Amino acid sequence: MKDEGTREVKARKRSKHKDNENSGIEEQKVDEELIKRFDEAKKYSVISKIGNTPLIRLDRLRSYLGLPENITIWGKLEGFNPGGSVKDRPALFMIEDGIRKGKLTRDKIVLDSTSGNTGIAYAMICAVLGLKLKLCIPSNASFERLKILTIFGAELVLTNPLEGSDGAMNECAKIYEKNPDLYFKPDQYSNPANSLSHYKTTAPEIWEDTGGKVDFFVAGVGTGGTIMGAGKRLKEFNPNIKVVAVEPEEPLHGLEGLRNTKFSIIPSIFDVNFPDMYLRVKTEDAFQMSRLVALIEGIFVGPSSGAVLKACEIIARKFVWNGTENCSIVAIFPDSGDRYFSSRLWEDKRFTDLISKIRWKK
Ligand SMILES: Cc1ncc(COP(=O)(O)O)c(C=O)c1O
Secondary structure, X not given: OOOHHHOOOOOOEEEOOHHHOOOOOOEEEOOHHHHHHHHHHHHHOHHHHOOOOOEEEOHHHHHHOOOOOOEXXXXXXXXXXXXXXXXXXXXXXXXXXXXXXXXXXXXXXXXEEOOOXXXXXXXXXXXXXXXXXXXXXXXXXXXXXXXXXXXXXXEEEEEOHHHHHHHHHHHHHHHHHHOHHHEEOOOOOOOHHHHHHHHXXXXXXXXXXXXXXXXXXXXXXXXXXXXXXXXXXXXXHOOOOEEEEEEEOOOOOOOOOOOOOOOOOOOOOOOOOOOOEEEEEOHHHHHHHHHHHHHHHOOOEOHHXXXXXXXXXXXXXXXXXXXXXXXXXXXXXXXXXXXXXOOHHHOOHHHHHHHHHHOOOO
C-alpha cells in the first residue's frame, strides 16, 4: 500500500514561475500534509530552537589584544543553533519556502551542494520532516561534517576536493538536470530565502541585544547570505553601520565555509558592491584567533569565526584606534570548534605554544 504521506493531498494550484501565472504551462501542487507537518515541527520539534543565539561581549580578548576600552567586540555564537551553525537559519527558510510554494513535496528528494554546514542543517530539518536528502560535497570536508551528515541520514555525493565548493555546485547542477522532476534544489547560492532568513532573524536579534549600538557588522562570505541579509536590515536600522566582508587571503585556504570572491564563482544572491569594506585574512591568523578566543573567553569556535575576529582586530586598530567615541563591532561566529577536531586547528604547535603562554595567566 502506498504511504498516504507520499501523496500530494489537496490541490492548491500554483504556477511555477511568476511569468507563467496564468498560462497553465506548469503547475505545482502544495503538499498540505507536509505543510501541516512543517507547522507542527516549527512549534514543537528541535527546529523550533533555531535562532535567538547568544551575543557575547569579548572584553577579556579586547584587553589581551591591547585595544582601548571604548571599543566593544561582540561575538554572535551561531554554533548554539540546534544544527550547530548559522546555516540552520537559511536552510529552514529555504525548505519552508519550497514547501509553501509547492516546489517541495514528500515524493521529492532535497538536493543541494554544500561545504558542510548547510548540509547538516538540511539533514537535521529533513530528518525532522521525514524528507529524503542528497548532497554534493567536496571530499575534503572535515571528517566531523561528513560523519554528522551520515548520522542524520543524508546521501552524499563526494566531489573533487581541488575544485572546492564550485566543483560540488557543478556536480549538483548535473544531477539535477538529468532528472529535475525528482528533486527539490533549494540552491543556497541563488535562493533569496537564504539572505531573507538573516534579514528577518539575525539582524533584529543583533539590534535588540546591542540596544541598537552597532558601528561595524563583520561577517564572512560563503554564499553571501549572512552579509547581504543581516547587513541590509542593519543598514535599514541605521544607515551609518559599516558592513565588512571577510574573505580568505589565500586561494587554497583552511577556512571552511568561506570563499574569496576574487578566485571563485560569485553567488547570485551576493552583490559584490554591497559591503562597505573587504578584509582578507590569512588562514594562520584566523586559526590563532580561534585558539585565542577559546583560551581567553572560553568560546569554542571554528576557523571562519577566527577569521572574522581577526578582521575585528584589524578594524579596531586601523579605523578606530585613535577614536574617543565608543565603537561597537559585531562579529558573526558561524559555527563551533568541535567540527574541526580532525583538522590541524587544534593540533598545531602554535596552539601548544599559545596554551603554555596563556594558561593560568590572569
Ligand atoms: C563555517 C562557515 N562560515 C561562514 C559561512 C558563510 O556564510 P554565508 O553563506 O551566509 O555567506 C559559512 C557558510 O557555509 C560557513 O559554513
